[in-house]
Amino acid sequence: MRTTTGTLMRGQFNPTTSSSSPSSSSLSSSTSLPTSFASRRRNNIKNRKRMMMNKNIFFVSSSSSTTTKVKESEIKYHTWQGHEVAYRESGSKDGPCVLLIHGFGVSGFQYRDIELPNHRVFSIDLVGFGSSSKPSGVDFSMEFWRDQVANFISEVVKEPVALVGNSIGSLAAVHVASETPELVKGICLINCAGGMNNKVKQMPGDFDGFAWQYKLVGPIFKVVLAIIDTILKIEPVATKIFDNVRSEESVRNALAGVYKNPARVDDALVKSICKAAENEGALPVFVNILTGNPGPRPEELMDAVTCPIFIIWGSEDRITPLDFPLGQYFQNLPRTRTSQRKTSFIELEGQGHCVQDDAPEEVNQLLLKWFREDGLFTSSSSA
Numbered sequence: 001m002r003t004t005t006g007t008l009m010r011g012q013f014n015p016t017t018s019s020s021s022p023s024s025s026s027l028s029s030s031t032s033l034p035t036s037f038a039s040r041r042r043n044n045i046k047n048r049k050r051m052m053m054n055k056n057i058f059f060v061s062s063s064s065s066t067t068t069k070v071k072e073s074e075i076k077y078h079t080w081q082g083h084e085v086a087y088r089e090s091g092s093k094d095g096p097c098v099l100l101i102h103g104f105g106v107s108g109f110q111y112r113d114i115e116l117p118n119h120r121v122f123s124i125d126l127v128g129f130g131s132s133s134k135p136s137g138v139d140f141s142m143e144f145w146r147d148q149v150a151n152f153i154s155e156v157v158k159e160p161v162a163l164v165g166n167s168i169g170s171l172a173a174v175h176v177a178s179e180t181p182e183l184v185k186g187i188c189l190i191n192c193a194g195g196m197n198n199k200v201k202q203m204p205g206d207f208d209g210f211a212w213q214y215k216l217v218g219p220i221f222k223v224v225l226a227i228i229d230t231i232l233k234i235e236p237v238a239t240k241i242f243d244n245v246r247s248e249e250s251v252r253n254a255l256a257g258v259y260k261n262p263a264r265v266d267d268a269l270v271k272s273i274c275k276a277a278e279n280e281g282a283l284p285v286f287v288n289i290l291t292g293n294p295g296p297r298p299e300e301l302m303d304a305v306t307c308p309i310f311i312i313w314g315s316e317d318r319i320t321p322l323d324f325p326l327g328q329y330f331q332n333l334p335r336t337r338t339s340q341r342k343t344s345f346i347e348l349e350g351q352g353h354c355v356q357d358d359a360p361e362e363v364n365q366l367l368l369k370w371f372r373e374d375g376l377f378t379s380s381s382s383a
Helices: 035-051 142-157 168-179 212-232 235-245 248-258 267-277 282-291 298-304 325-336 360-373
Strands: 057-060 076-080 083-091 097-101 120-124 161-166 184-190 309-314 343-348
Touching: 076 142, 083 142, 097 142, 097 168, 120 142, 142 161, 142 168, 161 168, 161 360, 168 184, 168 298, 184 360, 212 235, 235 248, 235 282, 248 267, 267 282, 298 325, 309 325, 309 360, 325 343, 343 360
Parallel strands: 057 343, 097 120, 097 161, 161 184, 184 309, 309 343
Antiparallel strands: 076 083, 083 120
């Protein structure tokens, strides 16, 4: 991205190289800390943030579209390690390739309104979610999904891609880019998760400079999660919990707490989640993922990522708050990553955790701008 054309702005989007202005949350498993803490912290730093001037950071305002593009009949399947991998494909057959990776509890359907003219666009369902297999006896991990995505690029797409992920989908993109850089042109991280589930490990210095109350959250949360792990391993109890959370009413209420545009929480989205949860393998997958090893934090992988990185973050994300350690890390990444590695950060004012579905027209414009300004698909870009 030619970041010199972007400045710190609130309420508008008008970089000089943009051809048009944008017209305008997976249910994440990443660490969620108390909203009241986040609100107080945000109020304390709001004035400081408004004064920040960094060529890699600028702000945009939001609106949204309600058009549905992806239909169930468009799903195709690829076999990997005996598992059926569901995916959707759209756009130009001869265009540069983009692969979209969803977050926890949802599917590629959540990219239903992502349209990138002149590009070949794939959206994948991670094994365990959506219309992909829900196998028993699999130890789910970020490394498992990393290998799934890498295989999909190699066997189905057959050329390097721009990876776009939301939540744990972003984390999967970081894993793929760090392990198999030859498959990746660049990664766009939309509200990146810190781990596969809520058991995200605490990093040294995570809460340096925070009020003492924040430093108590980690240890308390760790005890609570250990109790939840024990409960979920009791099958009748886990079944009861899962039956409650997968009902249409519960799913709709959960989405309403994540999305900022109520019109986007429609029947099609709710049913896409509930249908996947009806599969007989959904409960074991649910328990396995929530009680499994969260894996490394993205910070631990970043040194091995050499491709361009574009970070999109909703300012009102209550699942991975921008002013908590993970959000602050990504907000500072354009300044801390070496100048030879292109890195850009954009805060979407008024948006939440799932901006790719909450404000798709805006995300479409931002992605196209990123492809163009960072030269992702030119011969000189990183592969």
